Amino acid sequence: SQQGEEDPQALSIQEGENATMNCSYKTSINNLQWYRQNSGRGLVHLILIRSNEREKHSGRLRVTLDTSKKSSSLLITASRAADTASYFCATVASGSRLTFGEGTQLTVNP
C-alpha cells in the first residue's frame, strides 16, 4: 500500500495559472521528494526537502513540508502546457526505499 496520498487526484488548469498539489504521509521521514512522470515514462526528480526544512524553491517550483501534520505541498507557478504530467511525492523513511503516493495528474490547457 502507498504511504503517501496526493490530493487532488486530477487537476486541470489554464496556462499561466498556478497549480498546487498536496501530499500526506503516515510515518516519520528523513526526506520527501517530488517527481514528475510524462505519459508512463521514467520519473524525473524535481526537488528534495529534508525533514528539518520547511520550504524549498527551485525555479517555478515551491515545496513546503509540515512534519507535524505529515504533509507537503508542491506549487508550480505560471504553469505551461509542458507541465502536463503526473506528479508524485515520495518519502524516504528507512532502508533508502522510496514510498510513493498515488500521484496527481496535472493537465495544463493552452
Place this chain on the structure above:
Amino acid sequence: EAGVTQSPTHLIKTRGQQATLRCSPISGHTSVYWYQQALGLGLQFLLWYDEGEERNRGNFPPRFSGRQFPNYSSELNVNALELEDSALYLCASSSSIGRTDTQYFGPGTRLTVL
C-alpha cells in the same frame, strides 16, 4: 553524463516464461533500485542493491529476484510470469547508501505478459 539506462524498452512474454530486465546506473552510483508501476497499484518498491549486495526487498514473491554486477549494473529477473506482472519496471540509481540521496530514474521497461 549519461543517465540511467534500461533495456529492453518493451518486452512481451507469455505466462509461465521468464523475463530479464537490465539497468545501468549513472557512472559513480553504487546503489540500484527497482520499482514496479502496475496499473491501479501505483509505484511499488521491489529491490535495492548496493555494492553487489541485496540491501532491501519489497513485498514481492521470491520469483522476483535480481543481482548487481561488479560494474554496478543490475538485472531483474521475473520467473513464472503471471498476467498481473504486466507493468512498467523502473530502475533508479543513487550515489551512496545514504538515506537522503536523490534517486535518478531510467525510462523503464514495459513488460507485457500475455
